[in-house]
Amino acid sequence: MADDQGVYLYAVTRDEGEGPDGLTGVAGAPVRRLAYRGLAAFLGTVPLAEFGEEPLRRSMEDLAWLEETARAHHRVVEAVACLRPTAPVRLVTVYTAEAQVRELLDERYDQFDAVLRRVAGRSEWGVKAYAAPAEPVVAAAEPDATPGAAYLNRRRAALRGREADWRRAAEHAEAVHEALMGIAVDGRRHRAQDPQLSGRPEQMVLNGAYLVDETRAAEFARAAEEVAGQGVVVELVGPWAPYSFAALDHDGER
Known part of the structure; x- marks a missing residue:
């Protein structure tokens, strides 16, 4: 060469x-x-x-x-x-x-x-869960509040609402992961993707990869659909080659 x-x-x-x-x-x-x-x-x-x-x-x-x-x-x-x-x-x-x-x-x-x-006899499936957008929180108006203070109150209420929604979604994402691990042979939780990479406006709360027996693939897909809800939108992708479960530490010599 x-x-x-x-x-x-x-x-x-x-x-x-x-x-x-x-x-x-x-x-x-x-x-x-x-x-x-x-x-x-x-x-x-x-x-x-x-x-x-x-x-x-x-x-x-x-x-x-x-x-x-x-x-x-x-x-x-x-x-x-x-x-x-x-x-x-x-x-x-x-x-x-x-x-x-x-x-x-x-x-x-x-x-x-x-x-x-x-x-x-196994393939990798990806499951991504996103915090579903919630109804906006409207703070009660204070009778004597100035327009600026009213705006700040609404802003704080909206932020508190989003934080509470994210916490609930993250807790449910943990339950989603545990449920899928009951079917998968193995699983990995990767770092959540930024919306610019995921292509979705919602906050990602689970970026999981699962090694699944091909004989249980349909069961796994059904389970992924059934655990959606409770403030979480679930996206199932795959099957594909087991990238997350075949890694070796071997750097190329260039």
């Missing part, structure tokens, strides 16, 4: 034959398969001028670039995961040579084996 090219790693599976044909991934590069010790890594070639350490720091601050890269990464991972149990690798994991990927498969063989056993 040329010195100005890097190896982009998408996912690792067991070596059970060829992967999806004709896939293109990040940077429009074709996806290829590297088999080693009974495992298979799915790779692409990317220019280090864009995916090297320093350029990557700048690129990661470009939201349009990041979205395009994440979509391409996700498309490859999902195509592979449709065929067999898959351990997705985190976004923009880049190596300088295929030899380093073989070293990764060799050194982390036991970890990959454990992850692939764990996710077999």
Whole structure:
């Protein structure tokens, strides 16, 4: 491989034959398969001028670039995961040579084996809960209050109302999480997203990921719908490859 090219790693599976044909991934590069010790890594070639350490720091601050890269990464991972149990690798994991990927498969063989056993027959579902907008609180007017004081009273009452609504929604979100954990094999609570990222005006009170047996997927989806209410709007997304339950601590060497 040329010195100005890097190896982009998408996912690792067991070596059970060829992967999806004709896939293109990040940077429009074709996806290829590297088999080693009974495992298979799915790779692409990317220019280090864009995916090297320093350029990557700048690129990661470009939201349009990041979205395009994440979509391409996700498309490859999902195509592979449709065929067999898959351990997705985190976004923009880049190596300088295929030899380093073989070293990764060799050194982390036991970890990959454990992850692939764990996710077999299971998928990840995402559940996001938002504090539903409540009726505005109207403060009682004081007979002798000036217009300015009346405005401040209304403002304070509205803020107290929103805080109380958020607390109730957060408490119910905890109950939602516990109910879903009764069905899921495992779960993770990620950091709540800012409205600019979630695309919704409501405050997010739960950003959960759940590993669910495929035989219980319908049951899980019904449960997510049934626990909505009490000031909470629930959004169910998935199923997809188990990103939240397959992470390994392996930095790409760029």
